[in-house]
Amino acid sequence: MKGFNNARSLIVTGLLLLVTGASAALAQVPQRMPFVEPDFEIPEGPVGAAVELGEHLVKDTQLYAKGYVGNGLNCSNCHLGGGITPNAMPYVGLPGMFPIYRPRSGRVISLQERINGCFRRSLNGRPLPLDSPEMNAILAYMAWLSQGVPAGVEVEGRGTRKMPPPRHAPDPVRGRALFLDRCSHCHGEDGQGARNADGSYVFPPLWGDHSFNIGAGMARLNTAAAFVKHNMPFGQGESLPDQDAYDIASFFTTQPRPDLPGKEKDWPLGGKPVDARY
Numbered sequence: 001m002k003g004f005n006n007a008r009s010l011i012v013t014g015l016l017l018l019v020t021g022a023s024a025a026l027a028q029v030p031q032r033m034p035f036v037e038p039d040f041e042i043p044e045g046p047v048g049a050a051v052e053l054g055e056h057l058v059k060d061t062q063l064y065a066k067g068y069v070g071n072g073l074n075c076s077n078c079h080l081g082g083g084i085t086p087n088a089m090p091y092v093g094l095p096g097m098f099p100i101y102r103p104r105s106g107r108v109i110s111l112q113e114r115i116n117g118c119f120r121r122s123l124n125g126r127p128l129p130l131d132s133p134e135m136n137a138i139l140a141y142m143a144w145l146s147q148g149v150p151a152g153v154e155v156e157g158r159g160t161r162k163m164p165p166p167r168h169a170p171d172p173v174r175g176r177a178l179f180l181d182r183c184s185h186c187h188g189e190d191g192q193g194a195r196n197a198d199g200s201y202v203f204p205p206l207w208g209d210h211s212f213n214i215g216a217g218m219a220r221l222n223t224a225a226a227f228v229k230h231n232m233p234f235g236q237g238e239s240l241p242d243q244d245a246y247d248i249a250s251f252f253t254t255q256p257r258p259d260l261p262g263k264e265k266d267w268p269l270g271g272k273p274v275d276a277r278y
């Protein structure tokens with residue numbers, strides 16, 4: 001019953017944070033992350049099967065959601081470890097956070113709709129039917145990862161921790177030189193990643209037809225810079241100075257990539273972030 005004890009201590013910590021939290025910001029619980037694998041078991045039966053399918057879907061989206069993906073990426077290329085890594089947009093705790101109001105949509109959206117946002121943008125594909133086995137499997141996997149996190153409480157490391165604003169205007173020319181030095185041996189000098197003989201990617205592409213589209217969160221300067229700062233070069237997160245992360249992000253986010261039809265409908269009620277690309 002290891003998982004249960006963890007759950008209990010998390011709830012206690014969560015309540016303490018709720019009581020002592022200084023600001024009106026969402027209460028946070030410390031996340032049991034990074035961890036290699038969740039320490040609770042996958043249940044027997046249909047729910048367990050859905051959890052397993054959900055894990056496959058996020059780690060091998062290319063195969064398991066074939067008809068819905070329009071580029072070369074898997075969810076876990078960005079949601080590292082399949083959604084268990086802090087500051088790499090973890091999935092832990094998300095079922096208890098949604099529905100949320102999203103300025104980009106100008107309305108309250110469900111977790112399913114948020115997942116489909118990444119299908120349309122990050123995977124340059126099309127949305128899963130809301131009641132499909134695939135959608136329910138992704139939800140089951142996220143719920144399984146989120147055991148013990150109280151509903152309505154944000155885990156530490158949700159999203160990707162924002163950095164202070166850059167000291168100097170981000171410089172894509174300097175960013176290109178840094179990219180060639182620090183990133184290109186994996187992602188390729190042309191940013192197209194590296195493939196296995198069967199065409200699958202060993203290292204995912206950062207721009208071009210097989211990468212995320214212009215409407216993706218990763219196409220925004222501040223989001224990309226923070227993701228890179230905390231997670232790249234792969235295995236050496238936190239090693240780049242902030243300005244380098246901004247310069248590199250200002251280079252690769254502005255390289256050619258797929259467009260997003262209908263992007264002009266984003267932020268219908270305002271609230272567009274300063275680093276939006278359109």
Ligand code: HEC
Binds near residue numbers: 074078
């Ligand atoms: C190219 C990188 C990338 C890929 C691939 C990607 N995402 Fe995301 N995802 C992001 C980023 C960046 C954010 C945060 C964006 C923001 O808040 O502006 C995000 C946010 C999310 C959120 C909301 C997280 C929160 O804390 O509210 C969910 C859910 C999500 N993604 C699910 C998925 C799923 C499922 C897939 C695969 C079908 C996927 N994503 C593929 C980059 C990606």
Ligand code: HEC
Binds near residue numbers: 073218252
């Ligand atoms: C040692 C190889 C390696 C190096 C060096 C490296 N990356 Fe990555 N990068 C990866 C791998 C592998 C992934 C996918 C992780 C996964 O699927 O678990 C990734 C994912 C990414 C992603 C999200 C997926 C995508 O294609 O958009 C971005 C953005 C990224 N890297 C940017 C960078 C930048 C910028 C640098 C240089 C500062 C860099 N990386 C250096 C291996 C590397």
